[in-house]
Amino acid sequence: MRIDRISDLRQKILSGVISSEEITLEFLSRIEKNKKLNCFITMLDALEQARAVDKKIKDGFVGRLAGIPVAIKDNMRYKGSVTTCGSAILQDALPDAYDCEAVKKLKAEGAVILGKTNMDEFAMGSSNTSSVFGPVLNPLDNGRVPGGSSGGSAVAVSAELCCAALGSDTGGSIRQPASYCGVVGLKPTLGSIDGNGMFALSQDMDQIGPLTRNVDDCKLMFEVLSGRKTVDIDCRGLKIGFIKEFESRYNDDTRKVIEKAKELLSDFGCTFVELSAPSVNAAFAVYLVLGNAQSANNLRNIGTSEERGKKLGDEVKKRVIIGEYVLSHPEIVDKAKRVKSGMISELDRALNECDAIVSPTAPSVAFTFDENRSKDEIVYSDIFTQPASIAGLPALSVPCYTRNDGLTVGAQIVARKNSESLLFSLGRLFENQ
Amino acid sequence: MTKQEFDIIIGKAKIDVGNDCDRLFNIVNAALGSLCILEEYDGDAYEN
Numbered sequence: 001m002r003i004d005r006i007s008d009l010r011q012k013i014l015s016g017v018i019s020s021e022e023i024t025l026e027f028l029s030r031i032e033k034n035k036k037l038n039c040f041i042t043m044l045d046a047l048e049q050a051r052a053v054d055k056k057i058k059d060g061f062v063g064r065l066a067g068i069p070v071a072i073k074d075n076m077r078y079k080g081s082v083t084t085c086g087s088a089i090l091q092d093a094l095p096d097a098y099d100c101e102a103v104k105k106l107k108a109e110g111a112v113i114l115g116k117t118n119m120d121e122f123a124m125g126s127s128n129t130s131s132v133f134g135p136v137l138n139p140l141d142n143g144r145v146p147g148g149s150s151g152g153s154a155v156a157v158s159a160e161l162c163c164a165a166l167g168s169d170t171g172g173s174i175r176q177p178a179s180y181c182g183v184v185g186l187k188p189t190l191g192s193i194d195g196n197g198m199f200a201l202s203q204d205m206d207q208i209g210p211l212t213r214n215v216d217d218c219k220l221m222f223e224v225l226s227g228r229k230t231v232d233i234d235c236r237g238l239k240i241g242f243i244k245e246f247e248s249r250y251n252d253d254t255r256k257v258i259e260k261a262k263e264l265l266s267d268f269g270c271t272f273v274e275l276s277a278p279s280v281n282a283a284f285a286v287y288l289v290l291g292n293a294q295s296a297n298n299l300r301n302i303g304t305s306e307e308r309g310k311k312l313g314d315e316v317k318k319r320v321i322i323g324e325y326v327l328s329h330p331e332i333v334d335k336a337k338r339v340k341s342g343m344i345s346e347l348d349r350a351l352n353e354c355d356a357i358v359s360p361t362a363p364s365v366a367f368t369f370d371e372n373r374s375k376d377e378i379v380y381s382d383i384f385t386q387p388a389s390i391a392g393l394p395a396l397s398v399p400c401y402t403r404n405d406g407l408t409v410g411a412q413i414v415a416r417k418n419s420e421s422l423l424f425s426l427g428r429l430f431e432n433q
Numbered sequence: 434m435t436k437q438e439f440d441i442i443i444g445k446a447k448i449d450v451g452n453d454c455d456r457l458f459n460i461v462n463a464a465l466g467s468l469c470i471l472e473e474y475d476g477d478a479y480e481n
Contacts, residue, residue, distance in 0.1 A: 278474070279474050281470065281473075282470050282471055282473065282474050284467070284470075285467060285468050285470050285471045286471070288464065288467070288468065289468065289471075296446065300447070303447075304447070305447045305448060305449040306449045308446075308447055308448045308449065309448050309449030309450055309451055309453075310449075312448070314457075314460065317446075317448055317450075317457060318457070318460050318461055318464060320446045320448065321439075321442055321443060321446050321448065321457070321461050322461060322464055322465065323446075324442050324445045324446040325434060325438075325442050325461070325465065328441075328442065328445070332468065332471075335471050335472075336471060339471055339474045342474060342475075375463075379467055
């Protein structure tokens with residue numbers, strides 16, 4: 001069965017062509033058949049939810065997600081389930097006593113939550129290889145990572161195992177897996193979607209957002225989650241900026257993204273401007289200091305020293321230790337804050353010179369599980385996504401370039417705060433290429 | 434970070450590293466080494 005746009009599927013459910021229970025059963029069957037992808041950690045009471053929605057629909061309910069099966073990342077609370085964050089240290093935690101705010105919003109509009117998706121341990125990573133539940137496989141090439149930390153959500157959407165999924169993005173954790181798996185991913189403006197009930201990594205950058213198969217579904221999910229209405233914007237003649245400091249990180253694949261973006265945007269009469277924001281080269285260091293200072297603090301009360309030594313993975317231990325180190329050296333935190341403030345000023349200035357900034361989402365296609373990546377590749381792996389996280393700006397990744405072997409790189413569109421309408425309107429142009 | 438400071442920090446981080454101390458020390462120090470890039474950017478200049 002081909003999976004429709006959410007609005008079309010909803011219409012079929014509301015008009016009785018198919019029930020939510022039937023479509024939920026279809027997705028559960030697909031999930032079972034695709035178990036090797038390992039993208040779900042916990043399955044929820046989806047059939048029960050679907051039957052309840054079907055009953056409500058018969059009574060006149062017309063929620064914007066009526067009967068639509070979706071997934072959530074396993075760092076978001078769902079009443080009665082254990083939120084593991086992909087970590088051994090939380091595997092035996094007590095079930096959640098309440099739903100997180102994002103889940104409440106989805107349920108209020110009639111969504112059916114199929115399950116909770118796999119992720120890098122405590123959302124610390126960009127390959128989805130550090131979960132205690134094992135690595136997630138990229139559906140485009142099972143020998144490659146799906147990206148992370150919201151890799152399970154990106155894979156569930158890409159493999160058509162749900163209509164949409166929630167991820168969380170602190171430095172690129174929605175956008176980078178979206179790029180690797182060929183789907184759409186939005187990191188909304190910081191604070192536009194209520195994060196209460198999500199396990200915090202770094203609250204100054206954490207943002208819940210949707211992963212979907214197309215821009216219209218992304219727009220709908222954002223509207224439901226944020227409570228905001230977006231509008232269609234005429235993109236003809238817009239001025240699009242490209243940051244020159246990113247260019248040294250381009251390779252053949254990412255250069256193709258820029259070429260394709262310029263080609264299709266010029267068809268709509270857009271003009272281009274080269275921008276400078278030198279501090280983006282220090283984004284990883286700002287992230288390392290400020291992000292990990294908050295992460296260390298957030299994880300401080302989880303487990304005994306012995307449990308933490310035994311059950312936390314290397315990446316988490318590394319980040320917690322770095323966090324404690326920089327907290328003991330306030331001069332490092334102060335310096336990182338000053339560079340952050342400079343980066344925000346540079347990006348503000350850049351966005352005053354154009355309507356939106358376009359770049360590749362990731363510096364490469366998805367890498368293989370056994371790839372020996374250079375230190376530089378690791379350090380700069382999130383260079384295109386971290387600046388928008390640090391500045392709290394909205395950023396959308398849309399599929400842009402597909403290689404002959406089927407692997408993808410997304411284009412990232414960044415705009416001023418609360419400009420999601422512009423992101424969706426520009427994002428649609430990429431879909432129509 | 435010196436080994437001595439690392440021992441203090443892992444105490445604050447509440448991580449019993451057991452026999453894994455040297456390996457973690459090297460991983461953390463390698464990451465901290467990349468922070469020197471912050472010195473290339475002058476925060477004061479941005480405030481004006």
